[in-house]
Amino acid sequence: MAPHGKCCGDPNHQHEDPEKGVQYSLYTKINTNDLECLNEKVDGSGKTVFKPWEDRLNRESFVESDADEELLFNIPFTGSIKLKGVIVIGDSSDSHPSKMRLFKNRERMTFDDVVTTADQEFEMQKDTEGLLEYSTKVVTFNNVTHLTIHFPKNFGEEQTTIYYIGLRGEFTEAHRHGVTICNYELKPNMSDHKNPLQDSAHHPIA
Structure with missing residues (x-):
């Protein structure tokens, strides 16, 4: 599936839309402690590409693949999201990813797991400024x-480089009240659950 361009056609023209910062704020809803990137060359670098929209062109933080061109992101959220679009900023060289595969709610996937059919796939174009959005179903x-993003290949380099991944959509807080009710039930107040047999034991029948 091809991306939807959000520009006027001039690749040198940079659009600054204040709404974008709000639309692409789902990075704040990622459980970064449990986020993992497989085959990253530098430990922890995969987490750095999920950043504010206004920092998307910052080339100081990026992830580069290690053994080959593949990268695999396992992204847990602190609640539930409705994912509407993805933006990926790479390098102008052939290290830019050329394909993206998305998997929904399959935790801790490995490269052995991604042989299964993805929930959606995109053939990518080179994007160095965040002008192209890949619209999801x-x-x-x-x-x-939980969202898994698999980049299986790039345009011909041995390693893949990514500077920014933006996620657009809606967020819903996780509901925790059910757990609280269960905790109350697990620790009942014994004074509220008197056993009538125990009461009668203290009052012998005449």
Whole structure:
């Protein structure tokens, strides 16, 4: 599936839309402690590409693949999201990823797992400024608590480089009241659950 361009056609023209910062704020809903990137050359560098929209062109933080061109992101959220679009900024060289595969709610996937059919795939174009958005099937990517992004190849380099991944959509807080009710039930107040047999033991029948 091809991306939807959001520009006027001039690749040198940079659009600054204040709404974008709000639309692409789902990075703040990622559980970064449990986020993992497989085959990253520098430990922890995969987490750095999920950053504010206004920092998307910052080339100081990026992830580069290690053994080959593949990268695999396991992204857990602190609640539930409805994913509507993805933006990926890479390098102008052939290290830019050329394909993206998305998997919904399949935790801790490995490269052995990605042989299965993805929930959606995109053939990518080189994007160095964040002008192209890959629109997801919203019906499929509703109620997402974990997102896996697989970049299986690039345009011909041995390593893949990514500077920014932006996620657009809606967020819903996780509901925790059910857990609280269960905790109350697990620790009942014994004074509220008197056993009538125990009462009668203290009052012998005449």
